[in-house]
Amino acid sequence: MRFTVDEYAKTFKMSKEMIQNKLRTKRLNYIIEGGVTYIIVPRSSLDEEKHRELTQTAKTSLSAPAPQKTTVGMIIALYQKENQQLKLKIKELEAKIDRLVNDKEQMLIAERERIEEIYTAKDEQLKNFFEVINTKLLLSHENKVHDVDISATPITAAPQPSSGGVIELKRYLKFIGMGSDERKAVKRRFELAYGSDVRVIQKEGEFYVDLSRYDYTDFLS
Template sequence: MRFTIDEYAKTFKMSKEMIQNKIRTKRLNYIIEGGLTYIIVPRSSLDEEKRQEIAQNIKPSSPPASTPQKTTVGMIIALYQKENQQLKLKIKELEAKVDRLVNDKEQMLIAERERIEEIYTAKDEQLKNLLEVINTKLLLSQGNAVHDVDITATAPIAPTLPNGVIELKRYLKFIGMGSEERKAVKRRFELAFGSDIRIIQKEGEFYVDLSKYDYTDFLS
């Protein structure tokens, strides 16, 4: 036997709210057909008095006589399959949302790591340039401790340069000369080497002694 919610409430003297609660908590067997909820009550579960009362007062809802419908195992299975499919779709949607959130978080972490690496790389470059400038200034400030160096075309250069002597390319970079200007100055030093006592060379590199000589003519 099956009843609508209204019929079930009248027959079993129960409020609709209580019936809805029992349906939600699966304490009542029910099916949904055509948008209506029908509560299934096995006839064997009713005593004789209740059966007679139902027969006298309420005619349980049933399909037209010409098209009788019975609740079958197949209908119940189909209902569970439909609910199961809906649950699978919801699970897929949740999994997709989780994947998007994880991917967004990973992208944010990668971007943050790259930004930090760029900051530290820039800081390292700035520190390197600062140390070069400080080192050059220290060499310039030691000009009062310079020793004479005997430079000739054939005489070997002393193993250690005297204090105050600075590598030419470092000095030119320190005073802000561009790459092309530094190349031009180096060519002038190469042409004057051997004939100008101011030109100092060691292991193929040129040096200047600013504490003793003026190199303005080479720089202009």
């Protein structure tokens, strides 16, 4: 029988490079017809090679373990194992959910307590403010200068002139919580308005406000 190089490689499971090497070293019989190389193989050699291949295949089949037969018991055991794994995962998820719920509750409690503290502090500030207004800023018909106790907790909202008295400007601005730059700006407005605005009171080089008679909102804004 004769084979082309491709047929020989496929039949005898040999690389083309190895076949070409054998052809160059004259270890294979071949002929060339029409530019095509044919390898000559005696039928007896072919039968012997096929016999060897079949023998090797039979040995491989005998050595391979027989497939295990699936039984009902095996299927039940598999389902039981998977069921146990699912139960464990469910317990883990439930524990995680419980932790998340507890963490959320703790966060809400902490936030509520923080808000309550803020409102309590604000209420205390308002209480202190009105106590100061009612006790320290007394109406003075004689325009007597009163000192204001600024030790009370200041708030940022400017009080409206409800109880009155003449108060030193810088003390008043500190009392209502104005910063240094804001106080300078207000004092500058008083300086510009002095002499032309009856609300601007000056004594011994210091400016004063009369909350019982005038509204100074435009100076503070």
